[in-house]
Every structure is written in structure tokens, then in C-alpha cells.
Amino acid sequence: MKHLLSAADLSHGEAVGVLDAAEEMAQATRERRIKKLPVLQGLTVVNLFFEDSTRTRISFETAAKRLSADVINFSPKGSSVSKGESLKDTVLTLGAIQTDAIVVRHPASGAPHRIAHSGWTGASVINAGDGTHQHPTQALLDAMTIRRHLMGPDPVGRDLSGLDIMIVGDVLHSRVARSGVALFTTLGAQVHLVAPATLLPVGVEQWNCTVSYNVDEALADYPPDALMMLRVQHERMSSAGGGFFPSPQEYTREYGLDSPRLERLAPHGIVLHPGPMNRGLEITSQAADGPRSTIVEQVANGVAIRMAVLYLTMSGLKE
Amino acid sequence: MRYVIKEACLPDGQTADIVIQRGKIVSVGRAASGQGGTVTGEVTVVDAAGLVALPGLVDIHTHLREPGQEDSETVASGSRAAAAGGYSCVHAMANTNPVADTAGVVEQVWRLGREAGYVDVRPVGAVSVGLEGKQLAELAAMARSVARVRVFSDDGVCVADPVLMRRALEYVKGFGGVIAQHAQEPRLTEGAQMHEGLVSSELGLAPWPAVAEESIIARDVLLAGHVGARLHICHVSTAGSVEIIRWAKGRGIAVTAEVTPHHLLLTDDSVRGYDPLFKVNPPLRSAQDVAAVRAGLADGTIDVVGTDHAPHPAESKDCEWAAAAFGMTGLETALPVIYQVMVESGLMTWADVVRVMSSGPAAIGRVADQGRPIAPGEPANLTLFDPSARWLVVPEDMATTSANTPVAGRQMHGRTVATFYRGRATVLQGKVI
Numbered sequence: 001m002k003h004l005l006s007a008a009d010l011s012h013g014e015a016v017g018v019l020d021a022a023e024e025m026a027q028a029t030r031e032r033r034i035k036k037l038p039v040l041q042g043l044t045v046v047n048l049f050f051e052d053s054t055r056t057r058i059s060f061e062t063a064a065k066r067l068s069a070d071v072i073n074f075s076p077k078g079s080s081v082s083k084g085e086s087l088k089d090t091v092l093t094l095g096a097i098q099t100d101a102i103v104v105r106h107p108a109s110g111a112p113h114r115i116a117h118s119g120w121t122g123a124s125v126i127n128a129g130d131g132t133h134q135h136p137t138q139a140l141l142d143a144m145t146i147r148r149h150l151m152g153p154d155p156v157g158r159d160l161s162g163l164d165i166m167i168v169g170d171v172l173h174s175r176v177a178r179s180g181v182a183l184f185t186t187l188g189a190q191v192h193l194v195a196p197a198t199l200l201p202v203g204v205e206q207w208n209c210t211v212s213y214n215v216d217e218a219l220a221d222y223p224p225d226a227l228m229m230l231r232v233q234h235e236r237m238s239s240a241g242g243g244f245f246p247s248p249q250e251y252t253r254e255y256g257l258d259s260p261r262l263e264r265l266a267p268h269g270i271v272l273h274p275g276p277m278n279r280g281l282e283i284t285s286q287a288a289d290g291p292r293s294t295i296v297e298q299v300a301n302g303v304a305i306r307m308a309v310l311y312l313t314m315s316g317l318k319e
Numbered sequence: 320m321r322y323v324i325k326e327a328c329l330p331d332g333q334t335a336d337i338v339i340q341r342g343k344i345v346s347v348g349r350a351a352s353g354q355g356g357t358v359t360g361e362v363t364v365v366d367a368a369g370l371v372a373l374p375g376l377v378d379i380h381t382h383l384r385e386p387g388q389e390d391s392e393t394v395a396s397g398s399r400a401a402a403a404g405g406y407s408c409v410h411a412m413a414n415t416n417p418v419a420d421t422a423g424v425v426e427q428v429w430r431l432g433r434e435a436g437y438v439d440v441r442p443v444g445a446v447s448v449g450l451e452g453k454q455l456a457e458l459a460a461m462a463r464s465v466a467r468v469r470v471f472s473d474d475g476v477c478v479a480d481p482v483l484m485r486r487a488l489e490y491v492k493g494f495g496g497v498i499a500q501h502a503q504e505p506r507l508t509e510g511a512q513m514h515e516g517l518v519s520s521e522l523g524l525a526p527w528p529a530v531a532e533e534s535i536i537a538r539d540v541l542l543a544g545h546v547g548a549r550l551h552i553c554h555v556s557t558a559g560s561v562e563i564i565r566w567a568k569g570r571g572i573a574v575t576a577e578v579t580p581h582h583l584l585l586t587d588d589s590v591r592g593y594d595p596l597f598k599v600n601p602p603l604r605s606a607q608d609v610a611a612v613r614a615g616l617a618d619g620t621i622d623v624v625g626t627d628h629a630p631h632p633a634e635s636k637d638c639e640w641a642a643a644a645f646g647m648t649g650l651e652t653a654l655p656v657i658y659q660v661m662v663e664s665g666l667m668t669w670a671d672v673v674r675v676m677s678s679g680p681a682a683i684g685r686v687a688d689q690g691r692p693i694a695p696g697e698p699a700n701l702t703l704f705d706p707s708a709r710w711l712v713v714p715e716d717m718a719t720t721s722a723n724t725p726v727a728g729r730q731m732h733g734r735t736v737a738t739f740y741r742g743r744a745t746v747l748q749g750k751v752i
């Protein structure tokens with residue numbers, strides 16, 4: 001695996017392999033007093049973030065440092081979309097400083113794909129979120145979290161077969177949803193999307209999942225083992241055409257995860273959220289902080305997943 | 320200069336020798352030595368055995384970029400690209416800088432075309448001042464100028480205001496003009512990046528619905544019918560658009576339509592690699608849409624092929640998708656694409672190719688001396704095409720200044736071997752001269 005650009009690129013075997021490697025990483029860092037493994041010593045990872053995301057950047061940075069790689073954080077002021085330096089010139093500049101992997105976050109869908117396949121660089125490219133396209137390490141950390149909770153005490157080697165995973169919210173603008181649908185289905189789970197039609201892309205009817213506009217009906221029809229609530233951005237209300245939904249109150253009533261809906265989950269059911277949360281909009285504090293919530297654990301698993309991905313994409317570079 | 324073109328295959332399938340002299344076709348038939356007048360001056364014999372002879376091609380939709388964007392194309396370089404593709408006439412779109420919205424600018428473009436001397440450059444006039452969609456440009460002044468403008472278009476943007484569109488349709492009736500509409504409802508396509516469907520949903524690129532094109536076409540055929548005016552629809556790309564135009568023609572509305580080679584060849588699946596070479600306005604559509612525009616071109620619902628040749632400098636395409644410019648070059652590959660997609664497939668004959676790439680566009684643009692049959696006394700605008708040739712498209716080897724061809728690296732079926740413009744060979748042995 002040279003690059004990780006899309007969760008859809010991962011085969012079943014590769015996906016299980018990343019999850020297993022992440023479990024190994026988590027265990028190795030737990031057992032050592034010094035949290036550093038020497039596997040990527042002498043290699044350089046650049047975190048190239050065209051979009052602000054402190055949490056994702058810190059997660060990648062921690063992961064790279066635990067593998068003893070050198071880390072450079074680079075956040076260009078404006079992307080080429082806003083007429084700064086072009087993406088190509090930025091990447092060529094990184095080439096001049098011996099970059100082995102580029103972790104890229106970009107507001108334009110497909111930007112990591114362009115960096116990997118345009119001959120601008122020979123470095124490994126890891127997609128840390130591109131526009132409304134993909135965020136594969138997020139889906140992997142979600143899968144790791146789900147697998148740990150629901151696939152028995154020793155999940156290594158297992159996939160997500162037989163699970164029902166429900167994703168509720170702004171699928172249209174969500175790279176988390178796109179990554180999740182691809183990865184969870186590859187791993188054998190059945191995915192159910194729930195959203196108002198305005199927040200679902202045309203074409204979703206051909207995705208490998210069920211689609212519903214009504215969260216209460218969906219909870220009855222497809223009782224989920226894992227329920228993922230997506231972040232709803234407030235600016236979606238003021239967009240062209242009068243917004244994607246009429247008001248936050250109506251959204252919360254129709255799609256928010258509150259206590260009554262939470263109580264309808266099966267006893268083993270868990271709640272996920274990719275963060276950052278809008279408490280009171282798509283999720284109540286009771287749901288976010290309750291015993292079913294895995295939201296804090298997701299963050300910890302994120303570091304292990306990113307260690308695994310950096311290791312698997314970069315280890316071939318080291319003699 | 321006199322040319323004797325030996326054993327060419329005419330569009331009707333007959334084989335004939337064609338003799339050209341002083342800008343005219345002198346004879347078509349057996350050119351036994353001496354027939355068609357005594358040989359005077361220099362004679363060049365062109366062996367055309369196995370080649371198809373077509374009237375010089377006419378493009379109803381070309382962006383030559385001059386004045387203002389000479390780093391991507393000039394009237395001269397675009398004229399050479401046109402000749403290389405078998406064209407003897409192109410219509411140069413108005414979205415230059417300054418915009419071709421006055422007699423002064425269209426006359427400048429027309430004059431540059433005359434100086435280049437490879438094709439008739441017919442300037443298209445802007446419908447509205449500065450393409451802003453607010454106020455009619457001085458359409459009559461452009462029509463009366465030496466450029467004799469007959470096609471008016473804000474192409475690049477849609478004439479979205481229905482009242483302005485109605486006035487424009489009515490006004491150009493006074494001088495036999497036609498409004499060429501770039502059908503794109505602006506509100507439905509704000510920020511849009513690619514055709515709305517399965518692929519856009521997976522790639523997370525802002526969607527461009529088919530209805531944004533179809534709703535404008537529906538409105539405009541009704542307007543054209545209402546005021547009894549001529550309407551031309553640029554680059555039809557959806558199955559729904561074809562259906563609406565078919566309906567309008569059935570009602571006797573004076574609408575014509577064009578389709579580009581790329582919308583006949585490529586689908587939105589090409590976008591999956593995020594390569595901006597495939598970014599174009601209107602966007603590449605679904606396989607079902609491609610089948611519909613092919614059928615529409617074959618049955619005459621779509622009248623003509625327009626290249627929408629849109630050159631761009633390298634940096635406008637060597638970037639991420641959202642930052643890239645819309646548009647593709649097309650002049651030098653249009654005929655091979657049409658041959659492969661429409662003729663080899665059995666959807667059309669060579670006579671149909673003449674209709675959609677020469678006589679049809681000349682009629683829409685009201686161009687005298689273009690799109691004429693291959694017959695004695697007619698102007699010597701001719702193309703010789705070798706259907707058996709196979710060649711790889713190398714962007715750097717093309718006559719256009721820009722490299723943004725969507726068929727780079729593809730094998731083309733057939734090649735323009737020679738082009739004659741007003742009796743002069745502009746292309747011989749596949750080389751522009």
C-alpha cells in the first residue's frame with residue numbers, strides 16, 4: 001500500500017490488515033514506558049493542511065512521532081482555489097526537502113488523488129480529508145471502535161460481518177459518511193443512511209446501503225448495532241435556496257439523537273460521532289456523554305489507526 | 320496553382336478525380352489528361368485513393384481566445400488547428416477580453432482571420448454588453464460590420480434573464496441573425512463541478528443537474544416559437560434536452576442544436592481520476608445521455624457538431640479539480656471522433672457527416688461559400704480524410720497552442736490528410752502548410 005486516498009480502494013484483506021496493525025500499535029504503545037517505536041526513524045512526514053483541523057493534525061502528528069518519524073506541519077495560508085500558490089508548486093517545494101509521506105487535508109475533493117497521481121511527487125500520500133469526498137482514516141478508526149465493542153473480546157482478524165450500522169445526518173456534505181459506507185460494507189456490515197432528502201446526494205440510491213428519510217422508522221426497521229451521528233454545520237441553513245432544512249429546532253426534532261431515541265437502541269448498541277459535535281443540534285449531551293458513547297475512545301483509536309496507516313504506507317521506504 | 324485530386328471517394332460513395340484551380344472546383348469526374356481545360360501553370364497531383372473527400376468543415380462553436388488570452392490560443396494558431404482538423408470555416412466565440420460586443424472587436428477578429436488565411440473566421444457577437452446579461456449589445460452594428468455577424472451568443476454564460484432572451488431573439492430577426500444559447504440555469508449550477516449522478520455522489524464533487532440545461536432549453540424553444548425567431552442551442556448534452564428539441568421541431572419551432580465531439584465520446588466515468596482534462600461546461604454526462612445525443616445527431620434532432628474548442632494554458636489544468644478551468648480542445652480531433660463514434664458504428668453515412676459538419680453549420684451561420692457541394696463551379700473548400708489511418712494523440716504535436724485535449728494518448732480512427740481553403744492547400748500529407 002503506497003497511498004491511502006479512499007476507503008473504497010481498500011480490499012477486505014487490506015482493511016482487516018490495517019485494523020489488526022492498529023491493534024498491534026495500540027498494544028505496543030500501551031506496553032512500553034517510552035511511547036516511541038523506532039520503525040520510521042529517519043523518514044519525514046509532512047502534514048499538509050489546507051483546512052483547519054487541529055484534532056486531525058494532532059492525531060497524525062502524534063502517530064508519526066510515536067513511530068519516530070520527523071514531522072513537519074505545513075498549513076499554507078490559502079489554497080490555490082483562493083489564488084495563493086498553486087497546489088502543484090506547494091508539492092514541488094515539499095519534494096525539495098526530502099518528504100517521504102504527505103498527509104493532506106484539502107477543501108477540494110480529489111486533491112490528494114491529484115498529488116499522488118500527477119507526477120508532482122514520489123512520496124506516499126495519505127488523505128486526511130478532501131472536500132466532501134473521503135476521510136479514510138476516520139472510517140478506519142470508526143471500524144476499529146465498532147469491532148472492539150461488538151466483535152468479541154479478541155477482535156484481531158475479524159471484520160464487521162452481520163452488523164447493522166446506521167449513519168444519520170448530513171450525508172451530502174460528509175466525507176465521513178462516504179468513507180464509512182465504503183469501508184463498513186467492504187468489512188461485511190449492512191449500512192443504513194438516514195437524512196432529509198436535501199442532505200442526501202442524487203445517486204445515493206445506487207450506493208450499497210439502505211436510505212431512509214425517517215429516523216424513527218429506520219430505528220424500527222434496521223435496529224442498529226452502531227449508530228453514527230454526523231455533524232450538521234449551522235451554515236447549511238443559510239445556503240442558497242433557503243437552506244437544506246428549515247431550522248435547527250426542526251432538525252433536532254426530526255433527526256437529533258435524544259434520550260427517547262437512545263433508549264430504543266439494543267442493549268449492546270453503541271453511539272459514534274466523528275466530532276466536533278454540535279451538542280443540542282444533532283446529539284444531546286446525555287447521548288454524547290452516556291455509557292453507550294464511544295466518542296472519546298474514537299479519538300484514542302484514531303492515533304493507533306494513523307500509526308498503522310503510516311507504517312503500512314511508509315515501511316517499504318525504509319531499508 | 321492547380322490541383323488534381325485523383326480517385327477520391329465522394330460522400331455519396333462514388334470515386335472521382337477533383338480538379339481545383341483559381342479557388343474553384345473546375346471538374347469532378349474522370350480527370351483524363353486535358354479534361355477540365357488545358358493544364359496551365361503548376362500542377363500538383365494528389366493521390367487520394369482510399370481517401371474520403373468532404374466539403375471543407377465548418378465549426379459553429381470555436382474559442383480562438385484572441386484578443387486577451389493569447390497564451391492559450393491566437394486567431395492564427397487556432398486557424399492552423401482548424402485547418403489541421405479539416406475545417407475551412409470557424410465561428411469565433413465572443414467571450415474574449417475585451418468581449419466581442421462591438422463592431423470594433425468583431426472586425427478586429429475578422430481581420431486577424433483574413434491575415435492568418437487558413438479558414439474563414441466568422442466572429443460571433445455577444446448578445447449582451449460584456450456578457451453581463453443586462454443590456455443588449457449593439458447587435459445590428461455587428462451585423463452591418465465587415466464581419467457580417469449572424470450568430471450572437473453569450474457563450475460561457477447563459478442568457479438567463481428571460482426578458483433579455485426574448486428581446487434578443489426578436490431583435491436579430493431584422494438581419495437574419497440567430498441567438499446561440501449556452502443553456503445553463505445559473506442558480507441550479509452555482510459552484511457545480513460535474514454531472515449530477517452516481518459518480519458525483521461518490522466523488523463528492525458539487526453536482527450539475529441535467530435539469531439546469533433542460534429547463535433553459537424548454538423555456539427558450541417556447542420563447543422562440545412565441546416570437547417566431549431562430550434559436551440555436553449550443554452543446555446539447557442530456558437525453559432530456561434531445562427530447563425537448565425533438566418536441567419543439569415537431570411543433571415547427573425554428574430551433575437548431577449542436578453537440579460536441581466530447582459529449583458524443585465520453586461519459587462522467589472519465590472524471591473518476593479527478594483529472595481536470597475532463598472538466599468541461601456542460602459537464603460530461605451519463606452513458607444514457609451519450610446514447611441519446613448520438614441518436615439525436617443521427618436522426619437530425621441535433622443538427623450539427625460544434626467542437627466548443629476551448630484552449631487553456633497548462634496551469635489551468637495542472638491543478639486540483641475545483642481550481643481548474645472548464646474546457647477542452649477539439650478542432651484537430653473532431654472528425655476522427657465523429658468517424659469512429661458515428662460512421663464506423665453505422666449510425667451515420669458520409670453524406671450525414673457533410674450535413675452535420677459542413678452544410679448544416681454553414682446554414683445556421685448563414686455563411687456564403689461554405690458547406691457547398693463538391694461540384695464544378697463551387698468554391699474549392701475541401702477536406703481529404705483517410706479512414707484507415709490510426710494515430711496516437713500527442714498534445715505537444717498539435718497545431719493548437721494548448722494541450723488540454725481529453726483524448727491525449729488515445730488512438731484516433733482516421734486522419735485529415737489534406738485541406739483546401741479557397742483553392743489553396745492549407746494541409747498536405749497531414750501537415751499544416
Ligand SMILES: [Zn+2]
Pocket residue numbers: 474475476501553554600601
Ligand atoms: Zn458554452
